[in-house]
Amino acid sequence: MFLLIVRNKSSIVKPLLRRTLTNFVERGLSSNRNENHxxxxxxxxxxxxxxxxxxLGKNAKLANKHILLLEAGKQKxxxxxxxxxxxxxxxxPGTYKLLNYIGAWKHIEASRYAAVKRLQVWDAVSDASITFGEEENTDNVSYIVENDLLIAAVNEEVKTVDKVKIQYNARVKDYHLPEYHENVTQITLDNGDTYTCELLLGCDGVNSEVRKAMKVNYLNWNxxxxxxxxxxxxxxxxxxxIAWQRFLPTGPIAFLPLTDNLSSLVWSTTPENAKELLKIPEDQFVDAVNSAMWKNYEKSNIIDQATRTFDSVLRLMNCPSDTVRQFPPKIAGIExxxxxxxxxxxxxxxxYIGKGVALVGDAAHRIxxxxxxxxxxxxxxxxxLNEVLGNAVYSGSRLNNLSYLKEYETERQRHNIPTMLAVEGLHRLYNSDFTPLVLLRSLGLQATHALSPVKRAIINQAST
Ligand SMILES: Cc1cc2nc3c(=O)[nH]c(=O)nc-3n(C[C@H](O)[C@H](O)[C@H](O)COP(=O)(O)OP(=O)(O)OC[C@H]3O[C@@H](n4cnc5c(N)ncnc54)[C@H](O)[C@@H]3O)c2cc1C
Incomplete structure (x- = not known):
């Protein structure tokens, strides 16, 4: 009878009634909630x-939803x-906004982080370079935060949310995703404990077991x-x-600022070189890092000539491609x-989604x-996902409603795939000292640097 009335109401009243009904049913259910559900x-x-x-715990639209976070590692x-x-x-900046919104940023701010005002990227085998965030008074390009500090800051906030329960030493060993008529997911831990839920969110990293249980196609390579x-x-x-990144023929080397005296190194290199770098004494390691940032590589005359000519053309078009190049800091030692x-x-x-399940983070994508x-x-x-699930519940739908989950998948793939392809393209383009490729990337970098709208588009894509 009630449903009949709902069916005949206008499109504005319908979601409201449906929501009230769902909340009513769920309140009833949650007061008798099976403690493993x-x-x-x-x-x-x-x-x-x-x-x-x-x-999700802080989302007012999900106020009566109970959330369990299972982490295989021990509590630190x-x-x-x-x-x-x-x-x-x-x-x-997009991540900064999210951390601010959930109240975690204040804990990071009270501890330590570094703001990056400028990013300078250049090619070791040509003179091409690009900078982002030229002016010191512009917004920060990014923020460097230690992984452990970020998790600790979020944990500090999650403690204030009663309906989120965290269980450590809880490795999930088996997933039963709902089939046909079923509506709940069942998981089993290493110790034999079982839990059920309406929606399972796989945040279990690159080797995600959730993704394997979904039996989805996963495109990957090393x-x-x-x-x-x-x-x-x-x-x-x-x-x-300033964050510095130099593209060497064997991979990029980057210095990320930490303090006035410290930077963090991320050096992507061949497995042979990496193993050697971990083995050699620390003073030799420091020499290798300085050499990678400073060493002069032999430059091709053809590329030199072509980039100069291209620069003249860009100048004629009132788009100068040269940058005020600063030099990276010298390294004296390592911690x-x-x-x-x-x-x-x-x-x-x-x-990214299936019946009663969605993947988030490295479980879905790795670059x-x-x-x-x-x-x-x-x-x-x-x-x-936070927005989509809030909307689903607000309109009276279930958390595992596939059309809402599909919205999440579509929106994220529209953003993630182009970003991933761009990063993959850069990796391939820079992983070579083959002259035509060096020429192509040098001209590309010059053009990108000279054309403000292109640069702005890159910044916008990388900021959200
Ligand atoms: C050298 C390097 C530098 C990087 N620098 C940057 C950078 O500057 N900026 C950037 O954006 N990204 C960077 N990244 C990528 C970034 O580190 C990853 O994207 C990020 O760590 C992924 O986080 P995650 O939580 O999705 O996965 P993970 O960090 O892999 O977390 C997965 C968690 O799931 C738990 N788990 C796994 N299986 C189970 C199970 N069965 N049951 C219960 N728990 C389970 C694990 O214990 C772990 O805690 C870098 C990566 C590398 C390697």
Missing amino acids: YDIIITGGGMIGTTLACT VWSLPEKYSNRVVSIN YHQLGVVATLKLSESIKNI EGSRAAFPLGFGHSLN HPLAGQGVNLGFGDITC
């Missing part, structure tokens, strides 16, 4: 899973260490490169506000024991760190 279960408490739990009692961690991320990281001591104290290496690869799940976009794509997923 949750509205949402998130597997993986890395940067993405933890931030997702906090964001965290206090700010004196030494900087060698694992840092460069977060973009780069045959390792990312060597370390905390670098600068030879002198400077106003350290003891801060060297490490991580495998690099590409991965993209053809689908080369050369553009510092990996985790930022995941934070973008969180912002989108």
Whole structure:
């Protein structure tokens, strides 16, 4: 009878009535809630899973939804260490906004981070270069934050949200996703405990078991490169506000500012070189880092001539392509024991969603760190999913309503795929010293630098 009335109401009244009915039913259900049943279960408490739990927990539209976050690792009692961690991320303005919105940024601000005012990128085998954020008084290009500090800051906030429960030492070993008539997902932990939920969110990283359980196509390959990281001591104290990246024929090397005396290294290089870099004494490592940033590579006359001619053409068009090139800092040492290496690869799940399930962050996509976009794509997923799930519940739909989940998948793939293709293209273009390719990328970099709208478009894409 009630449903009959609902069917005959106008399109404005309908969602309202449906919402009231759903809330009524759910309130009834939740007061008798089976303690092993949750509205949402998130597997993986890395940067993405933890931030997702906090964001959904703070969404007023999801006020009566119970959320369980399961993390395989143990709970860390965290206090700010004196030494900087060698694992840092460069977060973009979109991520900064999200962390601010959930109240986590204030904890980072009260601890430590570095604001990047300018990004300078150049090619070792030609003179082509590009800068972003020329003016010191413009908005920050990005922020460098330690991974552990970011998770600790979000954890500090998530503590204030009662309906989010976090369980550590909780490795999920089995997923049963709903089939045909079924409407709940069941998961089993290593210790045999089982839980059910309406919506499962897989934030379990690159080797996602959730993605495997979804049986979706996953396009992936290894780069045959390792990312060597370390905390670098600068030879002198400077106003350290520039992120530097030089493309070597073997992969890019980047210095990310931490303090006036410290920067963080991310050096993507061949596995052989990476292994050597981890083995050699620290003073030799410092020499290798300085040489990679400063060494003069033999430049081709053809490329030199072509880039000069192109520069003259751009000048005639009133688009000068030359940049005020500054020089990167010299390195005097490294924090003891801060060297490490991580495998690099590409991965993209053809689908981010399925019945009762969605993938978020590295579980759905993985890219080369050369553009510092990996985790930022995941934070973008969180912002989108938070909005979509809020809208679903507000309009009286279930959390696992496929048409809402599809909205999430479509919107994110529209953003993630072009970004991933651009990063992949840059990786391929720069991973070579073959003259025609060097020429192509040098002219491309010059043109991009000279044409403000193109540069602005790149900044906009990388900032959200
Ligand atoms: C060298 C390097 C530099 C980088 N620099 C940048 C940068 O500057 N900017 C940027 O945006 N990105 C950067 N990235 C990428 C970034 O580090 C990743 O995108 C990010 O860590 C992914 O976070 P995540 O939470 O999705 O996955 P992860 O960090 O992999 O977290 C997954 C979590 O899931 C848990 N888990 C796994 N399986 C299970 C299970 N079965 N049950 C329960 N829990 C489980 C794990 O314990 C882990 O805590 C870099 C990457 C590398 C390698």
